[in-house]
Amino acid sequence: MTDVSTAASTGRVTVSPTEFVFVKYDANEIAEIVAELAARFDIPNPIHVIIDETTPLAKLSEELDGTGPAATITLHAESGALEDRQHPMSFSADNARESFGRILLRAHDRLRPDFADVPADIDLTLEENAAWDTYCVGRLARLGIRANQQRWRYNHRNRFGFDDGVDAAFDALWAADDLGWAEVLATARS
Amino acid sequence: MRQFFPVEDLARDERFVQTNMAERMKDGRTAIELKESSAKSRGATKRLTPERHDASDAARGLMHGIMVGEIQALEGAGRTAHDFAAGDGTNDTIPFELKLDMARQAWDEARHVEISAKLSDWMGTELGEFAENTVLFEAACSNDPILRLAGVNRALEGLAIDVFTQMKEFGDVAGDPYLEFCEDWMLADEVTHVKMGSDWLRKVTANDPDRRTKALEFQQVVDKLFSFGGARGESPESSFSLAKRFRELAGFTDDEVQTISEMDAEALAERRAAVLAYREKVGADAPA
Numbered sequence: 001m002t003d004v005s006t007a008a009s010t011g012r013v014t015v016s017p018t019e020f021v022f023v024k025y026d027a028n029e030i031a032e033i034v035a036e037l038a039a040r041f042d043i044p045n046p047i048h049v050i051i052d053e054t055t056p057l058a059k060l061s062e063e064l065d066g067t068g069p070a071a072t073i074t075l076h077a078e079s080g081a082l083e084d085r086q087h088p089m090s091f092s093a094d095n096a097r098e099s100f101g102r103i104l105l106r107a108h109d110r111l112r113p114d115f116a117d118v119p120a121d122i123d124l125t126l127e128e129n130a131a132w133d134t135y136c137v138g139r140l141a142r143l144g145i146r147a148n149q150q151r152w153r154y155n156h157r158n159r160f161g162f163d164d165g166v167d168a169a170f171d172a173l174w175a176a177d178d179l180g181w182a183e184v185l186a187t188a189r190s
Numbered sequence: 191m192r193q194f195f196p197v198e199d200l201a202r203d204e205r206f207v208q209t210n211m212a213e214r215m216k217d218g219r220t221a222i223e224l225k226e227s228s229a230k231s232r233g234a235t236k237r238l239t240p241e242r243h244d245a246s247d248a249a250r251g252l253m254h255g256i257m258v259g260e261i262q263a264l265e266g267a268g269r270t271a272h273d274f275a276a277g278d279g280t281n282d283t284i285p286f287e288l289k290l291d292m293a294r295q296a297w298d299e300a301r302h303v304e305i306s307a308k309l310s311d312w313m314g315t316e317l318g319e320f321a322e323n324t325v326l327f328e329a330a331c332s333n334d335p336i337l338r339l340a341g342v343n344r345a346l347e348g349l350a351i352d353v354f355t356q357m358k359e360f361g362d363v364a365g366d367p368y369l370e371f372c373e374d375w376m377l378a379d380e381v382t383h384v385k386m387g388s389d390w391l392r393k394v395t396a397n398d399p400d401r402r403t404k405a406l407e408f409q410q411v412v413d414k415l416f417s418f419g420g421a422r423g424e425s426p427e428s429s430f431s432l433a434k435r436f437r438e439l440a441g442f443t444d445d446e447v448q449t450i451s452e453m454d455a456e457a458l459a460e461r462r463a464a465v466l467a468y469r470e471k472v473g474a475d476a477p478a
Contacts, residue, residue, distance in 0.1 A: 021218075021472045021474045022217075022218050022219050022472075022474065023219070053219065053474075054218075054219055054220070054469075054474065055219055055220065055221050056217065056219045056220070056221060057221050057244065058244060058247065059243060059244065079219060085251075085319055085320045085321065086207040086318070086319070086320065086321050087207065087321065088209070088213075088214070088217055088321060089216075089217055089219075126241075126243065126245075129243070148314050148316070149314075150311070150312075150313075150314035151246075151247075151250065151313070151314030151315070152314070153314065154246050154250070154312070154313045154314045155246040155247070155314075157366070158240055158245055158246045158249075158364050158366070161365055162364075162365050162366055162367060
Protein backbone atom coordinates (compact mmCIF):
# COMPACT_ATOMS: atom_id res chain seq x y z
CA MET A 1 0.00 0.00 0.00
CA THR A 2 1.39 3.41 -0.98
CA ASP A 3 0.25 6.57 0.71
CA VAL A 4 -0.72 9.78 -0.96
CA SER A 5 0.12 12.97 0.92
CA THR A 6 -1.33 16.35 0.33
CA ALA A 7 0.36 19.65 1.02
CA ALA A 8 -3.03 21.26 1.52
CA SER A 9 -3.50 19.42 4.81
CA THR A 10 -3.31 20.86 8.29
CA GLY A 11 -1.97 17.48 9.22
CA ARG A 12 -1.04 14.59 7.01
CA VAL A 13 -3.77 12.85 5.01
CA THR A 14 -3.11 9.53 3.34
CA VAL A 15 -5.48 7.58 1.13
CA SER A 16 -5.51 3.96 0.12
CA PRO A 17 -5.72 2.65 -2.46
CA THR A 18 -3.76 5.20 -4.45
CA GLU A 19 -5.30 4.02 -7.72
CA PHE A 20 -8.82 2.76 -8.24
CA VAL A 21 -9.88 -0.12 -10.47
CA PHE A 22 -13.64 -0.37 -9.94
CA VAL A 23 -14.50 3.32 -9.75
CA LYS A 24 -13.31 6.54 -11.36
CA TYR A 25 -11.98 8.15 -8.18
CA ASP A 26 -8.80 10.13 -7.64
CA ALA A 27 -6.91 9.53 -4.39
CA ASN A 28 -5.35 13.03 -4.52
CA GLU A 29 -8.78 14.65 -4.84
CA ILE A 30 -10.03 12.63 -1.89
CA ALA A 31 -7.00 13.60 0.19
CA GLU A 32 -7.52 17.27 -0.65
CA ILE A 33 -11.19 17.15 0.39
CA VAL A 34 -10.39 15.45 3.68
CA ALA A 35 -7.56 17.88 4.36
CA GLU A 36 -9.81 20.84 3.62
CA LEU A 37 -12.46 19.51 6.00
CA ALA A 38 -9.92 18.77 8.72
CA ALA A 39 -8.69 22.36 8.46
CA ARG A 40 -12.23 23.71 8.77
CA PHE A 41 -12.91 21.55 11.81
CA ASP A 42 -9.53 22.42 13.34
CA ILE A 43 -8.38 18.81 13.49
CA PRO A 44 -4.55 18.62 13.59
CA ASN A 45 -4.32 14.82 13.74
CA PRO A 46 -2.85 12.64 11.00
CA ILE A 47 -5.66 11.06 9.00
CA HIS A 48 -5.65 7.83 7.05
CA VAL A 49 -8.51 7.17 4.63
CA ILE A 50 -9.32 3.63 3.48
CA ILE A 51 -11.77 3.24 0.60
CA ASP A 52 -13.45 -0.09 -0.16
CA GLU A 53 -14.05 0.27 -3.87
CA THR A 54 -15.35 -3.29 -4.31
CA THR A 55 -18.82 -2.52 -2.94
CA PRO A 56 -21.35 0.09 -4.06
CA LEU A 57 -22.67 0.31 -0.49
CA ALA A 58 -22.04 3.47 1.50
CA LYS A 59 -21.07 2.52 5.03
CA LEU A 60 -18.72 4.88 6.87
CA SER A 61 -16.82 4.57 10.11
CA GLU A 62 -13.97 6.20 11.98
CA GLU A 63 -11.50 5.06 14.61
CA LEU A 64 -8.68 6.66 16.58
CA ASP A 65 -5.59 5.05 18.04
CA GLY A 66 -5.41 7.51 20.93
CA THR A 67 -7.01 10.66 22.33
CA GLY A 68 -4.51 13.46 21.74
CA PRO A 69 -3.55 15.55 18.70
CA ALA A 70 -0.99 12.93 17.68
CA ALA A 71 -3.53 10.13 17.52
CA THR A 72 -4.11 8.85 14.02
CA ILE A 73 -7.68 9.07 12.75
CA THR A 74 -8.62 6.29 10.35
CA LEU A 75 -11.65 6.85 8.15
CA HIS A 76 -13.27 3.86 6.42
CA ALA A 77 -15.59 4.51 3.48
CA GLU A 78 -17.37 2.21 1.08
CA SER A 79 -17.32 3.61 -2.44
CA GLY A 80 -21.05 4.39 -2.57
CA ALA A 81 -20.55 7.08 0.07
CA LEU A 82 -18.49 9.16 -2.37
CA GLU A 83 -20.42 8.36 -5.53
CA ASP A 84 -22.32 10.56 -7.97
CA ARG A 85 -25.68 8.80 -7.76
CA GLN A 86 -26.65 9.98 -11.25
CA HIS A 87 -23.46 8.57 -12.74
CA PRO A 88 -22.60 5.30 -10.98
CA MET A 89 -18.90 4.63 -10.42
CA SER A 90 -18.12 8.36 -10.78
CA PHE A 91 -16.93 10.57 -7.94
CA SER A 92 -19.02 13.31 -6.35
CA ALA A 93 -17.05 15.92 -4.42
CA ASP A 94 -20.28 17.13 -2.75
CA ASN A 95 -21.18 13.66 -1.52
CA ALA A 96 -17.59 13.08 -0.40
CA ARG A 97 -17.68 16.31 1.62
CA GLU A 98 -20.90 15.30 3.33
CA SER A 99 -19.69 11.76 4.04
CA PHE A 100 -16.20 12.60 5.24
CA GLY A 101 -17.50 15.68 7.05
CA ARG A 102 -19.88 13.50 9.02
CA ILE A 103 -17.28 11.03 10.21
CA LEU A 104 -14.58 13.65 10.72
CA LEU A 105 -16.94 15.45 13.09
CA ARG A 106 -17.46 12.14 14.85
CA ALA A 107 -13.70 11.74 15.15
CA HIS A 108 -13.51 15.31 16.45
CA ASP A 109 -16.17 14.45 19.03
CA ARG A 110 -14.29 11.33 20.06
CA LEU A 111 -11.31 13.51 21.03
CA ARG A 112 -13.48 15.28 23.65
CA PRO A 113 -13.41 14.05 27.27
CA ASP A 114 -17.22 13.96 27.38
CA PHE A 115 -17.21 11.43 24.53
CA ALA A 116 -14.79 9.14 26.37
CA ASP A 117 -17.45 6.51 26.98
CA VAL A 118 -18.85 6.42 23.44
CA PRO A 119 -18.71 2.87 22.05
CA ALA A 120 -16.68 1.99 18.97
CA ASP A 121 -18.64 2.49 15.74
CA ILE A 122 -19.27 -1.20 15.32
CA ASP A 123 -20.86 -1.38 18.78
CA LEU A 124 -23.21 1.56 18.35
CA THR A 125 -26.90 0.72 18.12
CA LEU A 126 -28.86 1.85 15.08
CA GLU A 127 -30.56 4.49 17.26
CA GLU A 128 -27.24 5.79 18.65
CA ASN A 129 -25.87 5.98 15.11
CA ALA A 130 -28.88 7.94 13.89
CA ALA A 131 -28.76 10.39 16.79
CA TRP A 132 -25.05 11.08 16.26
CA ASP A 133 -25.54 11.44 12.49
CA THR A 134 -28.28 14.02 13.05
CA TYR A 135 -26.04 15.97 15.43
CA CYS A 136 -23.11 15.84 12.96
CA VAL A 137 -25.01 16.70 9.77
CA GLY A 138 -26.77 19.63 11.44
CA ARG A 139 -23.37 21.11 12.25
CA LEU A 140 -22.14 20.38 8.72
CA ALA A 141 -25.10 22.22 7.23
CA ARG A 142 -24.35 25.28 9.33
CA LEU A 143 -20.76 25.19 8.05
CA GLY A 144 -22.14 25.50 4.53
CA ILE A 145 -21.65 21.88 3.49
CA ARG A 146 -24.57 20.66 1.39
CA ALA A 147 -26.93 18.39 3.33
CA ASN A 148 -30.54 17.43 2.64
CA GLN A 149 -32.25 17.88 6.00
CA GLN A 150 -35.30 15.87 4.98
CA ARG A 151 -33.10 12.85 4.18
CA TRP A 152 -31.66 12.94 7.68
CA ARG A 153 -35.04 13.60 9.25
CA TYR A 154 -36.32 10.45 7.53
CA ASN A 155 -33.31 8.50 8.78
CA HIS A 156 -33.95 9.78 12.31
CA ARG A 157 -37.68 8.94 12.15
CA ASN A 158 -36.88 5.41 11.00
CA ARG A 159 -34.91 4.87 14.19
CA PHE A 160 -36.99 6.79 16.73
CA GLY A 161 -40.49 6.84 15.33
CA PHE A 162 -42.84 8.88 13.20
CA ASP A 163 -44.38 11.43 15.55
CA ASP A 164 -44.13 15.10 16.49
CA GLY A 165 -42.04 14.44 19.60
CA VAL A 166 -39.39 12.69 17.54
CA ASP A 167 -39.39 15.57 15.05
CA ALA A 168 -38.89 18.06 17.88
CA ALA A 169 -35.94 16.01 19.18
CA PHE A 170 -34.51 15.89 15.67
CA ASP A 171 -34.78 19.68 15.35
CA ALA A 172 -33.06 20.15 18.72
CA LEU A 173 -30.18 17.81 17.78
CA TRP A 174 -29.84 19.37 14.33
CA ALA A 175 -29.52 22.84 15.87
CA ALA A 176 -27.20 21.77 18.69
CA ASP A 177 -23.50 22.50 19.23
CA ASP A 178 -20.98 21.52 21.86
CA LEU A 179 -22.84 18.48 23.23
CA GLY A 180 -21.31 15.54 25.10
CA TRP A 181 -22.26 11.97 24.21
CA ALA A 182 -24.73 11.68 27.09
CA GLU A 183 -26.40 14.91 25.96
CA VAL A 184 -26.68 13.66 22.39
CA LEU A 185 -28.50 10.57 23.58
CA ALA A 186 -30.64 12.48 26.07
CA THR A 187 -31.69 14.99 23.40
CA ALA A 188 -32.57 12.22 20.95
CA ARG A 189 -34.67 10.44 23.58
CA SER A 190 -36.33 13.57 24.97
CA MET B 191 -49.32 11.15 -33.31
CA ARG B 192 -46.10 9.16 -33.58
CA GLN B 193 -46.19 5.39 -33.02
CA PHE B 194 -43.55 2.93 -31.78
CA PHE B 195 -41.47 5.28 -29.69
CA PRO B 196 -37.80 4.25 -29.18
CA VAL B 197 -36.35 4.34 -25.68
CA GLU B 198 -33.79 6.97 -26.69
CA ASP B 199 -36.59 9.47 -27.34
CA LEU B 200 -38.30 9.33 -23.96
CA ALA B 201 -39.04 12.87 -22.80
CA ARG B 202 -37.27 13.90 -19.60
CA ASP B 203 -36.25 17.26 -18.21
CA GLU B 204 -32.73 18.18 -17.17
CA ARG B 205 -33.10 16.68 -13.70
CA PHE B 206 -32.99 13.13 -15.04
CA VAL B 207 -29.96 11.14 -16.20
CA GLN B 208 -30.64 7.84 -17.92
CA THR B 209 -28.68 4.63 -17.96
CA ASN B 210 -29.36 1.12 -19.19
CA MET B 211 -28.70 -2.47 -18.23
CA ALA B 212 -25.51 -2.75 -20.29
CA GLU B 213 -24.01 0.21 -18.43
CA ARG B 214 -25.12 -1.12 -15.05
CA MET B 215 -23.54 -4.51 -15.74
CA LYS B 216 -20.18 -2.83 -16.36
CA ASP B 217 -20.08 -2.03 -12.65
CA GLY B 218 -17.73 -4.64 -11.19
CA ARG B 219 -18.64 -3.75 -7.62
CA THR B 220 -21.14 -5.81 -5.72
CA ALA B 221 -22.81 -5.90 -2.34
CA ILE B 222 -23.39 -9.65 -2.52
CA GLU B 223 -21.17 -12.15 -0.77
CA LEU B 224 -18.98 -13.80 -3.37
CA LYS B 225 -18.61 -17.07 -1.47
CA GLU B 226 -22.00 -18.66 -0.93
CA SER B 227 -21.05 -20.09 2.46
CA SER B 228 -19.82 -16.82 3.91
CA ALA B 229 -23.12 -14.94 3.83
CA LYS B 230 -24.59 -16.90 6.68
CA SER B 231 -21.44 -16.89 8.76
CA ARG B 232 -21.32 -13.11 8.68
CA GLY B 233 -24.94 -12.96 9.71
CA ALA B 234 -25.53 -10.31 7.08
CA THR B 235 -28.67 -9.91 5.04
CA LYS B 236 -29.24 -7.57 2.13
CA ARG B 237 -33.02 -7.79 2.53
CA LEU B 238 -34.48 -4.30 2.62
CA THR B 239 -35.68 -4.11 6.20
CA PRO B 240 -35.34 -1.37 8.85
CA GLU B 241 -32.69 -3.53 10.58
CA ARG B 242 -30.17 -2.73 7.84
CA HIS B 243 -27.65 -0.09 8.91
CA ASP B 244 -28.35 1.83 5.69
CA ALA B 245 -32.11 1.19 5.75
CA SER B 246 -33.38 4.70 5.04
CA ASP B 247 -30.92 5.36 2.21
CA ALA B 248 -31.58 1.95 0.66
CA ALA B 249 -35.32 2.62 0.84
CA ARG B 250 -34.81 6.05 -0.74
CA GLY B 251 -32.91 4.51 -3.64
CA LEU B 252 -35.55 1.87 -4.21
CA MET B 253 -38.33 4.46 -3.96
CA HIS B 254 -36.67 6.52 -6.67
CA GLY B 255 -36.40 3.39 -8.82
CA ILE B 256 -40.12 2.83 -8.29
CA MET B 257 -40.89 6.41 -9.27
CA VAL B 258 -39.03 6.26 -12.59
CA GLY B 259 -40.43 2.75 -13.12
CA GLU B 260 -43.93 4.19 -12.80
CA ILE B 261 -43.10 6.84 -15.39
CA GLN B 262 -41.92 4.14 -17.79
CA ALA B 263 -44.93 1.91 -17.05
CA LEU B 264 -47.20 4.89 -17.83
CA GLU B 265 -45.34 5.40 -21.09
CA GLY B 266 -45.47 1.68 -21.92
CA ALA B 267 -49.20 1.26 -21.25
CA GLY B 268 -49.97 4.49 -23.09
CA ARG B 269 -47.96 3.37 -26.10
CA THR B 270 -49.74 0.03 -26.27
CA ALA B 271 -53.14 1.76 -26.12
CA HIS B 272 -52.09 3.95 -29.05
CA ASP B 273 -49.67 1.95 -31.21
CA PHE B 274 -52.07 -0.77 -32.41
CA ALA B 275 -55.33 -0.51 -34.26
CA ALA B 276 -58.49 -2.02 -32.77
CA GLY B 277 -59.36 -5.44 -34.19
CA ASP B 278 -59.66 -9.10 -33.34
CA GLY B 279 -56.08 -9.47 -32.05
CA THR B 280 -54.57 -10.75 -35.29
CA ASN B 281 -52.40 -8.87 -37.79
CA ASP B 282 -50.99 -6.40 -35.26
CA THR B 283 -54.40 -5.38 -33.96
CA ILE B 284 -55.64 -5.56 -30.39
CA PRO B 285 -59.20 -5.87 -29.09
CA PHE B 286 -60.77 -2.52 -28.26
CA GLU B 287 -61.38 -3.70 -24.70
CA LEU B 288 -57.63 -4.31 -24.35
CA LYS B 289 -57.03 -0.71 -25.41
CA LEU B 290 -59.44 0.38 -22.68
CA ASP B 291 -57.55 -1.68 -20.11
CA MET B 292 -54.26 -0.11 -21.24
CA ALA B 293 -55.82 3.35 -20.94
CA ARG B 294 -57.02 2.53 -17.44
CA GLN B 295 -53.54 1.28 -16.58
CA ALA B 296 -51.97 4.49 -17.90
CA TRP B 297 -54.31 6.46 -15.63
CA ASP B 298 -53.30 4.28 -12.66
CA GLU B 299 -49.60 4.69 -13.45
CA ALA B 300 -49.94 8.47 -13.70
CA ARG B 301 -51.43 8.45 -10.20
CA HIS B 302 -48.58 6.19 -9.03
CA VAL B 303 -46.01 8.61 -10.43
CA GLU B 304 -47.53 11.42 -8.37
CA ILE B 305 -47.69 9.26 -5.25
CA SER B 306 -44.11 8.04 -5.71
CA ALA B 307 -42.81 11.56 -6.30
CA LYS B 308 -44.47 12.70 -3.07
CA LEU B 309 -43.14 9.70 -1.17
CA SER B 310 -39.65 10.48 -2.50
CA ASP B 311 -40.00 14.02 -1.20
CA TRP B 312 -41.17 12.69 2.17
CA MET B 313 -38.09 10.45 2.33
CA GLY B 314 -35.69 13.27 1.45
CA THR B 315 -34.95 12.39 -2.16
CA GLU B 316 -34.72 14.88 -5.01
CA LEU B 317 -36.31 13.89 -8.32
CA GLY B 318 -33.54 12.66 -10.59
CA GLU B 319 -31.12 12.18 -7.68
CA PHE B 320 -30.41 8.63 -8.87
CA ALA B 321 -29.75 7.42 -12.43
CA GLU B 322 -32.86 6.20 -14.27
CA ASN B 323 -32.48 2.70 -15.72
CA THR B 324 -34.58 2.54 -18.90
CA VAL B 325 -34.74 -1.26 -18.96
CA LEU B 326 -38.42 -1.23 -18.01
CA PHE B 327 -39.52 0.79 -21.03
CA GLU B 328 -37.31 -1.33 -23.28
CA ALA B 329 -39.56 -4.27 -22.45
CA ALA B 330 -42.45 -2.21 -23.86
CA CYS B 331 -40.90 -1.63 -27.27
CA SER B 332 -41.85 -4.89 -29.01
CA ASN B 333 -43.76 -4.69 -32.27
CA ASP B 334 -45.99 -7.54 -31.10
CA PRO B 335 -48.62 -6.35 -28.60
CA ILE B 336 -48.73 -9.78 -26.98
CA LEU B 337 -45.00 -9.62 -26.25
CA ARG B 338 -45.65 -6.24 -24.64
CA LEU B 339 -48.30 -7.80 -22.43
CA ALA B 340 -45.81 -10.49 -21.43
CA GLY B 341 -42.96 -8.02 -20.91
CA VAL B 342 -44.82 -5.14 -19.31
CA ASN B 343 -47.95 -6.48 -17.63
CA ARG B 344 -46.57 -9.82 -16.51
CA ALA B 345 -42.82 -9.23 -16.00
CA LEU B 346 -42.59 -5.51 -15.20
CA GLU B 347 -45.79 -5.25 -13.20
CA GLY B 348 -44.94 -8.58 -11.57
CA LEU B 349 -41.68 -7.00 -10.43
CA ALA B 350 -43.71 -4.07 -9.10
CA ILE B 351 -45.76 -6.51 -7.00
CA ASP B 352 -42.56 -7.91 -5.47
CA VAL B 353 -41.04 -4.49 -4.79
CA PHE B 354 -44.23 -2.94 -3.41
CA THR B 355 -44.75 -5.87 -1.08
CA GLN B 356 -41.24 -5.36 0.31
CA MET B 357 -41.70 -1.61 0.65
CA LYS B 358 -45.09 -2.02 2.30
CA GLU B 359 -43.51 -4.33 4.88
CA PHE B 360 -40.65 -1.87 5.35
CA GLY B 361 -43.12 0.94 6.06
CA ASP B 362 -45.10 -1.29 8.38
CA VAL B 363 -42.09 -2.40 10.46
CA ALA B 364 -40.48 1.06 10.51
CA GLY B 365 -43.80 2.61 11.53
CA ASP B 366 -43.92 4.92 8.50
CA PRO B 367 -47.67 5.39 8.04
CA TYR B 368 -47.52 7.05 4.62
CA LEU B 369 -45.17 4.54 3.03
CA GLU B 370 -47.14 1.54 4.27
CA PHE B 371 -50.50 3.00 3.21
CA CYS B 372 -49.41 4.22 -0.23
CA GLU B 373 -47.59 1.01 -1.14
CA ASP B 374 -50.60 -1.06 -0.12
CA TRP B 375 -52.93 0.86 -2.42
CA MET B 376 -50.50 0.87 -5.34
CA LEU B 377 -49.93 -2.85 -4.82
CA ALA B 378 -53.65 -3.46 -5.31
CA ASP B 379 -53.47 -1.69 -8.69
CA GLU B 380 -50.41 -3.69 -9.75
CA VAL B 381 -52.13 -6.99 -9.02
CA THR B 382 -54.94 -5.81 -11.31
CA HIS B 383 -52.47 -4.84 -14.05
CA VAL B 384 -50.77 -8.23 -13.95
CA LYS B 385 -54.15 -9.98 -13.98
CA MET B 386 -55.12 -7.96 -17.07
CA GLY B 387 -51.92 -9.11 -18.78
CA SER B 388 -52.46 -12.73 -17.79
CA ASP B 389 -56.08 -12.71 -19.00
CA TRP B 390 -55.45 -10.91 -22.30
CA LEU B 391 -52.40 -13.03 -23.12
CA ARG B 392 -54.49 -16.19 -22.78
CA LYS B 393 -57.49 -14.73 -24.59
CA VAL B 394 -55.68 -13.27 -27.60
CA THR B 395 -53.48 -16.34 -28.13
CA ALA B 396 -56.26 -18.89 -27.51
CA ASN B 397 -56.04 -20.08 -31.12
CA ASP B 398 -52.35 -19.39 -31.65
CA PRO B 399 -50.22 -21.63 -29.39
CA ASP B 400 -46.96 -20.67 -31.15
CA ARG B 401 -47.54 -17.00 -30.42
CA ARG B 402 -48.35 -17.78 -26.80
CA THR B 403 -45.18 -19.86 -26.45
CA LYS B 404 -43.09 -17.03 -27.90
CA ALA B 405 -44.72 -14.54 -25.55
CA LEU B 406 -44.04 -16.69 -22.50
CA GLU B 407 -40.43 -17.24 -23.62
CA PHE B 408 -40.03 -13.49 -23.99
CA GLN B 409 -41.50 -13.04 -20.52
CA GLN B 410 -38.88 -15.40 -19.09
CA VAL B 411 -36.08 -13.39 -20.69
CA VAL B 412 -37.49 -10.17 -19.25
CA ASP B 413 -38.13 -11.77 -15.86
CA LYS B 414 -34.52 -12.84 -15.60
CA LEU B 415 -33.39 -9.35 -16.58
CA PHE B 416 -35.68 -7.91 -13.90
CA SER B 417 -34.06 -10.06 -11.27
CA PHE B 418 -31.22 -7.50 -11.54
CA GLY B 419 -28.50 -10.05 -10.91
CA GLY B 420 -30.27 -11.59 -7.95
CA ALA B 421 -31.57 -8.42 -6.30
CA ARG B 422 -34.87 -10.29 -6.25
CA GLY B 423 -34.90 -13.78 -4.76
CA GLU B 424 -35.14 -15.97 -1.70
CA SER B 425 -31.45 -15.62 -0.80
CA PRO B 426 -30.55 -13.33 2.12
CA GLU B 427 -28.31 -11.63 -0.45
CA SER B 428 -31.40 -10.39 -2.31
CA SER B 429 -33.00 -7.04 -1.45
CA PHE B 430 -36.55 -8.26 -2.00
CA SER B 431 -38.30 -11.56 -2.51
CA LEU B 432 -40.85 -12.95 -4.90
CA ALA B 433 -44.35 -12.04 -3.62
CA LYS B 434 -45.78 -15.47 -4.33
CA ARG B 435 -49.25 -15.00 -2.86
CA PHE B 436 -49.94 -11.76 -4.74
CA ARG B 437 -48.57 -13.28 -7.94
CA GLU B 438 -51.04 -16.15 -7.59
CA LEU B 439 -53.84 -13.60 -7.19
CA ALA B 440 -52.61 -11.93 -10.37
CA GLY B 441 -52.95 -15.10 -12.43
CA PHE B 442 -49.50 -16.71 -12.20
CA THR B 443 -49.60 -20.50 -11.90
CA ASP B 444 -47.55 -22.31 -9.25
CA ASP B 445 -45.23 -23.57 -11.98
CA GLU B 446 -44.69 -20.06 -13.32
CA VAL B 447 -43.86 -18.73 -9.85
CA GLN B 448 -41.45 -21.62 -9.33
CA THR B 449 -39.76 -20.93 -12.67
CA ILE B 450 -39.25 -17.26 -11.82
CA SER B 451 -37.88 -18.23 -8.42
CA GLU B 452 -35.36 -20.56 -10.06
CA MET B 453 -34.37 -17.88 -12.56
CA ASP B 454 -33.76 -15.44 -9.71
CA ALA B 455 -31.37 -17.93 -8.12
CA GLU B 456 -29.66 -18.45 -11.48
CA ALA B 457 -29.30 -14.71 -11.95
CA LEU B 458 -27.66 -14.37 -8.54
CA ALA B 459 -25.22 -17.21 -9.29
CA GLU B 460 -24.41 -15.72 -12.69
CA ARG B 461 -23.81 -12.29 -11.19
CA ARG B 462 -21.54 -13.81 -8.56
CA ALA B 463 -19.55 -15.67 -11.24
CA ALA B 464 -19.29 -12.56 -13.42
CA VAL B 465 -17.99 -10.44 -10.53
CA LEU B 466 -15.46 -13.09 -9.54
CA ALA B 467 -14.25 -13.34 -13.13
CA TYR B 468 -13.93 -9.55 -13.33
CA ARG B 469 -11.98 -9.42 -10.09
CA GLU B 470 -9.66 -12.12 -11.25
CA LYS B 471 -9.11 -10.19 -14.47
CA VAL B 472 -8.24 -6.92 -12.74
CA GLY B 473 -6.46 -8.64 -9.86
CA ALA B 474 -8.51 -6.85 -7.21
CA ASP B 475 -10.02 -7.84 -3.90
CA ALA B 476 -11.74 -6.11 -1.01
CA PRO B 477 -9.47 -4.44 1.56
CA ALA B 478 -8.68 -6.57 4.60
